[in-house]
Amino acid sequence: MSAPAPSDQPLRLGIAGLGTVGIGVVKIVQRHADQLAARAGRPVVITAVSARDRTKNRDADLSNFAWESDPVALAMREDVDVFVEVMGGHEGPAKDATEAALRAGKDVVTANKALLAHHGQALAELAEGLDRAIRFEAAVAGGIPVIKVLTEGLAGNGMRRVMGVMNGTCNYILTRMEEAGLPYETVFEEARQLGYLEADPNLDVGGIDAGHKLAILAAIAFGTQVSFDNVVLEGIGRISIDDIRRAGDMGYKIKLLGVAQMTGRGLEQRMTPCLVPASSPLGQLTGGTNMVVLEGDAVGQIVLRGAGAGEGPTASAVMGDVMDLARGLRLSTFGQPAAKLVQATPAVAPNPAPYYLRLQLADKPGALAKVAAILGESGVSISRLRQYGHADTSAPVLIVTHKTTRDAIDHAIAALPATRVVEGEPVAIRIEEL
C-alpha cells in the first residue's frame, strides 16, 4: 500500500452515528483540538455528521457541522477525508455507507465488529484495491488498542495463541452471580434492566459479539481471512451458580473466554465458557472490564486490560485510528495484503486440555469406582477429585482431569448413565491452560 506524504491540511471527519461513541468522538475533537493538531502535525476537524434523528437532544454542540440524514451521502461528501462509521449493524446503511466511502476515495474508521466479522475480507479487498484504509481499533475490546499491538507492536512474532474476555456484559453477569450468589436468570434480568444488554441479548450472552471480535483478532494473528462462521460459540446461559462456586473451590474462575490458535489440525477459534486459574490475570478480572492475552514466540505473553465499552474508551480507540490516518500511518487492513490472506481450515476439535467435571453421585457402595472405571475406559485420567458431604441420597463430586480430548470427555459422559449411580446431567467445562 503506498503512503502519500501526510498533508498539513486539516484532516476532515464525517461522523455517521451520533450515539454514545459518535458523541464521544465529537467531544474529544472539540476538547483536544490543539493537542491533536500538535500530535498529528495538522488539525483534525469534523465537517459533517449524520444520524437518524436530528431533533434528539445530544450532549455536544453540533452546530458547526453539516448535517446529512443519509450516511451514504455523508460518506461521499467532498469535504470529508475520513468516514467514521459508528452506527452499527452489519448489513444495510453501515455496510452501504462504508463501501460508498471507500469508492469515493475516503478512508474509513469503524467501530463495527459485526461488519468486520462478516465482511472483513471483502471490505479489505475493496479498500486495498482502491488504495484506501479501513481501520477498526474500536471494534475489538473497546479502549484497549489491541489491534495496533497485535498488528504492529508484535509484528516480529509468530503468534501462538490469542485469548480474551471481550464481552463486558458476560463478565459482569458471571462476576455478579459469584459475588451475590444469584442464579443466572436473576442476574440476566438485572443486567437487562441496567441497560447492559444488546436489544438482542443473545449477541452478548450467546457469545456472538465476543465471537466477532475473536474472529478479527485471529485473522491478524494468523494471516488468515476473517472467518466468523468457524468460531465455535457457546454462551453463558447454562453456567450455574453451583459451578461457579465449585470451580472456585478448586481454584478456578469461569469466564466466557475466546481462544484462537493455529494447530496442526487447522485454525481453532472458540468463544466458550472456560475455567481459568483464579490467580491468573484472566481469573482476577471482574465486572465489565475486558482483557486480551496475546502469546507470541518471541514476546511470550502480553496481557492488555481496559474498559471494553463506553463513550470515552470506544471514542479513544476511534481517535487512535483517526490520528494514525492524520499522521500518515497506513498499512494493510489485517497487517498484510488482503489478497494474500489464506482461508484457514477450521480445526475439527479443540486442542486437548484438562476438564472440570461435576457429577451428582448416588450414595451407593462402589459408586465412585464405577465412575472412575468409565472415565478410565474413555481415556480420561483424574488429576484431582473432591467428593462433598451430603445429607441427601446423592453427593456432588468434582473432578479435574488430566489433559484429554473433548471426544474422550463426551464419550465418558455418554457412558455414565448406564452406571445408574450418576444423577442428572454431568457438567463438563474446559480448563484453559495459561
Added chain:
Amino acid sequence: MSAPAPSDQPLRLGIAGLGTVGIGVVKIVQRHADQLAARAGRPVVITAVSARDRTKNRDADLSNFAWESDPVALAMREDVDVFVEVMGGHEGPAKDATEAALRAGKDVVTANKALLAHHGQALAELAEGLDRAIRFEAAVAGGIPVIKVLTEGLAGNGMRRVMGVMNGTCNYILTRMEEAGLPYETVFEEARQLGYLEADPNLDVGGIDAGHKLAILAAIAFGTQVSFDNVVLEGIGRISIDDIRRAGDMGYKIKLLGVAQMTGRGLEQRMTPCLVPASSPLGQLTGGTNMVVLEGDAVGQIVLRGAGAGEGPTASAVMGDVMDLARGLRLSTFGQPAAKLVQATPAVAPNPAPYYLRLQLADKPGALAKVAAILGESGVSISRLRQYGHADTSAPVLIVTHKTTRDAIDHAIAALPATRVVEGEPVAIRIEEL
C-alpha cells in the same frame, strides 16, 4: 515529518551489539523471514553486524553478515538502512554511533533507555532535523509495546497519569522477600548470584534504570522534553521484610513504582517504593514481570503486562520498530515535533496521598494518645490504625492515614521523638491510589 513512499526493496539492518538482544533480533529475522516480508511488503534483512569480540561463540549463524569492529563504521555503511543499537551505555560508542547513523541518513532503532533518558531531546532534534527516525520501543518495559500504545493508540487522550513497575529485578527481590520471608540483603545477594543485577546494581535497586524508563514515558505522555534529572529516585534498599509483612496485613503490597503526572504545580516524576492495593493488577504482579498503567481522560485506565527483559521479549520490541520502518510508518520521536516539546517545571512535592506509617511504640500509659496528638498537630489524620500485641516493652503500631502531604508526614515524624514514646526511626511510605 515527511513519509517517503515505502520501498519494495529489502530493508537492510546493521546490528551493533551481539549480546542477548542483538542475537534475539538475528534469530527473529532468520526464523521469520517469509512472515516479516509478507507483513512488511518487503524483505527485512541483516547486512552487517558489530560487537567487541568477533571470536566469541554466539547462538546464531552470523556468517552471511559483514563484520565491523567499530559501531560507527557500521552505522555509516552504504548497505545499511536502519542502525539497530543494542550495545547499551549512554555515552561513548552507543551515542557516537547513533549520531553517526542519523547523520549518514539512517534510521535508528535502539533499546538504550539510558541514552534516551539523558540525550533524548538532543537526539530527537538531530533525527528530526535530518528527517530521520529514532525508535526505542525496547527501551521501556521490554516486550510490552507501551511506547506505541501511548504515542499512537492513546493519541486522542489527554494523559492523566502514567505508572509502572518497570524493573523486573526489583520486583523479583520484593516478591522473593515476601514469599521466603528473607531480608533484603539476603535476596539481593541471591539476585546477584543469579545474574539478575546490572554490573552496577544501583542501576536496578536504586531505581535508576526504571527512572530512565519513566522519564521517557513522561515526555510522550505530557509533551515535555525528557527530563531524567527531575525524576525523584528512591531505591528499595531500605524496604524491610517487616514492612512487606505489615503492609500485607493492611491489604497492600510494596512495589518500586514509577509515577508521572502533570499537576497544577508542575510535572511530577517519581520512582519510589509505594504501597498499592494487594487486589489491584499492580498489587498482584509478582516476580520479574513488568506492568505499565496508562490513564487517559477518554480511555480511563489501560493496564499492560509482560516480560520486561530477556532475549525474546526485547528483540520482539526491537522488531516492532523495525517493522514499522519497513512498512513506512513514521512519526515524530516523542509523538510530536521535538522542537515543540516544552521544558516542564518539576513539581516541588508529590501530590497528596495516604501514607503508611509504622512506629515502634513504648508500652507506657498514654503513648498512643501522644502519637495521635502529634499527627493531629501536623495535619495528618488517621484512617486506620492497628496496634499489635507484644511480649516486649514496645509494640508495633501501623497507621494508614487519610490523604495528606509529604510535608505533613515529615513534620510529624520530626516531632515524634520528643514524645519519648516512639522507639527507633518511624517508617513512612506513600500509598499510591489506583
